[in-house]
Amino acid sequence: MLVIVCPHCGPRNSNEFSFLGERSSRPAVATTTPDEWRRYLYTKDNAAGSQLERWFHVSGCRRFLDVERDTVTNEIRSVRDVAEDAR
Amino acid sequence: MTSHRLPVQPGELIDRDDLVDFRWNGVEHGGFAGDTIASALAAGGVEVFSRSFKYRRPRGILTADFHDPNLFVQVGDEPNVRAGHRRLAPGMNVTAQGTWPSLEFDARAANRIVGRFLSPGFYYKTFISPASLRSTYQRILRRFGAGGKIDPATPPAHAGKRFAHPDVLVAGGGPAGMAAALAASHRGARVMLVEENHRLGGHLLYGGPDAAPPLAELCAQIEADDAIEVLTDSVVSGRYDHNWVGVVERHGGEEHLVKARAKCLVVAAGKIERPFVFAGNDLPGVMLSGAVSRLINLYSVAPGTRVVVATANESGDAAIADLERAGVEVAEVADLRRSSSQLVRAIGKGKLEAVELSGGRKVEADLLVTAVGWTTPTSLLNMAGDRPVYDPAAARFLPGDLPQDVLAAGGIVGDGPVESIVEHGRFVGFEAGRRALTTRAAWQRLTPRAEPSDEVAAESTDIPELPAAGHPELFAGPTDGFVDFSEDVKGSDVAMAVAEGYDSMELAKRYTTATMGPIQGKLGGVNAVAVHAAAAAATIEATGTTSWRPPYAPITLGALAGVDEDPVRYSPMHDWHVANGATPIVAGQWIRPDHYGDPSREVLNTRSNVGIIDASPLGKIDLRGRDVTKLLDFVYTNRWESLRVGAVRYGVMCAEDGVVFDDGVTARLEADRYYMTTTSGGAGRVWNWLDEWLQTSFPTWDVRTTAVTDGYAAMNVAGPRSRELLERVASEVDLSAESFAYMNGRVATVAGVTDCIILRIGFTGELSYEVHVPAGYGLHVWQSLLDAGSDLGIAPFGLEAQRIMRLEKGHFLVGQDTDGLTKAHTAGVGGLIKVDKADFSGKPELLWEGESGAPRRLVALQPVDGSVVPPEASQIVDSATEVSRTIGRVTSSRMSPTLGRSICLAIVDTPYGEGGATLTVRLPEGRDIAATVLDHHVHLDPEGERLRG
């Protein structure tokens, strides 16, 4: 059980969150190709090391978060609200 | 039987005034309160406690504590009780486990003769071929099982868990752990101190008179310290990511799990004495020095009458002093620190009779005590990522590099007199306290609800070295003996594994099963490594230890399972359903009425009169803001900007891969206020999904979402007389067909309850109204509708009747008629996919599916013989070809009470799905039946006249 320090709620057990996978960016719908779209849907980096992920504090503040996690050590380097990232 | 009980010993744990009667293999025995099962039996002269796992050899006391591999017994219906640890209780019915026909004479001991069957890797080699004998092998192996018996009739025990948040968690309540706990507490930390035994003190408990004063002082200080929570008879079972630590609290046979988030973990697990590998090392009467000291000092039991001691350290020397004090005749001391001195073998038939020492000299004895060194229980450190390092000078593994939030203290690190161990524990505890408080302060700062935190001194304390004392490398003698007592693995077995090519310790472990028994290598792990290294002509350093994994000690399944965590959701009308004979079904987390006796009658009544169903689990989301229409346009495949206030529209949601994700209707109640309904199972998922799009992609949109599923009791009033019924109870709403048409929604008062939402929709295909009532008044409205409709023939219907009626109407259920690959065109809702919209979830995939044509399609299917109801998931096959090919499957299937025939929905490959086509459905029993494809999805009233009337 990891500790994720939510920027709004503080340190919480990871079972309060849902894991939504690696961060990915959505191609432009008007111009996308099947190759590009399916890379967005299905192709993951699956890095051994630092990875940018999306988590959702579903049983807490209900905010979507960008989490930088080391997939080898489970060290969590940063947690930011997506709204903050968008700025 | 003679008593082996000694006169009063200074530190004894037994209460001689409190006699405890119990039974051992059917015979009455007596002991004292404070005795373990084993000490009471040993005092009564019992020497054999169990039979070994493979060879059924008689086994006696080896360590006399929790980790004794020979002391597994059955207590009542509780198997695998550790008799060296479990305290005696009045009336205990203790039996030896897995022995047949009796402990004294085990018929299977004969398999010593067929020992070749049980050579290393016997699981892999012996029982594989011929295949025809495998079931015979299984039967034989089962009889060999050494475990106890469980009574399947015993009711399941659900043991509650608890959560804890210690700043410092100390694993091990010996002198180092106690000192660490005290120092951490003095620093201001909240401490949890976990000790495996029933009392704090570790080896000081049985350390003789000299150990008593320092122990008493530590105990008094701990007792006086409110910030230290002491858990005895408990064990730290595992360390997981971010110092998530499992602690098992034992209360006799009942166990509870504590899930602790420790800011700092101090491992003060001490040292475990290891056995020596030599012939006869498992004979009853061969014990480790610690066992002797425990039996004499804690339980006042004489472990023998004439003893040979083979010692290489102060623990053996202490045992000699204990034995002499107890009046046991010390026949010989073999000082293994001198190279001239050797322990060759133990001799005896069923029990020790003599000991062979160097030069072939034999000494008669009924007790042989060995003191040859230590295994370090580095398990928790290993789970924290540490790779322990072998120190040849100390002849044991020592901690390597530890993460910041884990520290090791005391005997696991090094050796010394009590004062040095306590001093080390104190420094470690002080530093652990600092690290924990630093984390606590950081967490308080990062937690808005918390109190402001004090600054914590950042300076770390240098922990003084606690060097490991020199010790000769003594693992195995000149003869072959047991490396693993639990699994009956000998040194020669490990050597054979090496000879067969298992040159990695991790592989040899699995092949021989050494260290894989209930004791998990805590006693003999190093011996296995040493024997493996010797056989492979490698060093112990290079061979390394095997990985330790949780749990450190076995946990009962009841403790792991805890109580049933799955919460059930109740509708406001639940108690009414129970009182009115509903058969419940759990759908999603909801407990719902499946039917009230006869679903067919419920269907017919609804179709001819009026029915009412509790639809409260339906997902409901309140949407507000100027940009709700934009959101609806994005998450549904169809168009929403034209929806008038007061109107309701159906929509399908698709994920980005174009697969149908949910469906439902949304009503526009006010200009900027919408009311969305989802499937019952999809309610949470859809709400999360809306918020995800809003937060991650459209943060500037003015939309607020609130899940209000639980806020409304929903009831669908359906049937030709539903309007008439509703007119009797609803007010402030015109229900006439002209002003409240199909696919409209109104806010109204029902049975006096304001703010109800009425949606005129029709999942059942009848004239019907979905009435959403503030939940606290749900039962009142439900009852009012039933009362008002008694002369209209109103009757409740359940989930099954609703499923039949929706199937008669050909409505698909997401997740029933669609699966994780069903895109929207396949589901037959192509007309709702507006690819001319600039964007919506899943648009590219749906655009492409539309262009290329869906490979499969959902169709309505009717068996030609209407009396046959093909089970759901029946395959649809093309049997025209030589080898029949699956071309689809039945997704929903029921007998329609309205039509008097079977009706289905099915997914088939597109070319087979034309209306009028006849398909072959293969029933599970193998019989094929013919079924006709309809040219639309609807079995009943395709024009929808009932619905719109």
Next chain:
Amino acid sequence: MADFQSPITATSEADLGSCRLRDESHLAKWRIWEGASGLALGTARHQGGSLVVAVSPAEWIVIGDKPNVDDVVDMTHVRAALRLTGAGARSVLERVCALDLDDSMTPDGAAARTLVAGVATELIRDDVAGELSYLLLMSRSFARSVWNRLEEAA
């Protein structure tokens, strides 16, 4: 109008030995997105006759009188309210909730949304006349399960 029906129909109060459990689901509850911006996240404050709770950014739950703002969602029927009061309340809660309830982390006036007995719950430390008390708001349909779990835990 009809009487408000409790989600815990059998009883509205239970003596758990070291603490007391009471159903307060009838309390009016509201969700708002403006009008309480002075309240820090993770806290709850009594204001007039209402308790204002902040557990998520830029939104508040108000227990009590209907707030006087444009956009209000009535949560009275959506959320049940259970109150656990008494010296033993914390140790009961610690059997079903992983949140650190120590005074340093969850003092009086602290609020959090977290899992209680596996159910997303607004947990508010709201001592009553100096006596330890927690107010728990959860989806109404779960209230009976949570109630039963709290009784078991005690």
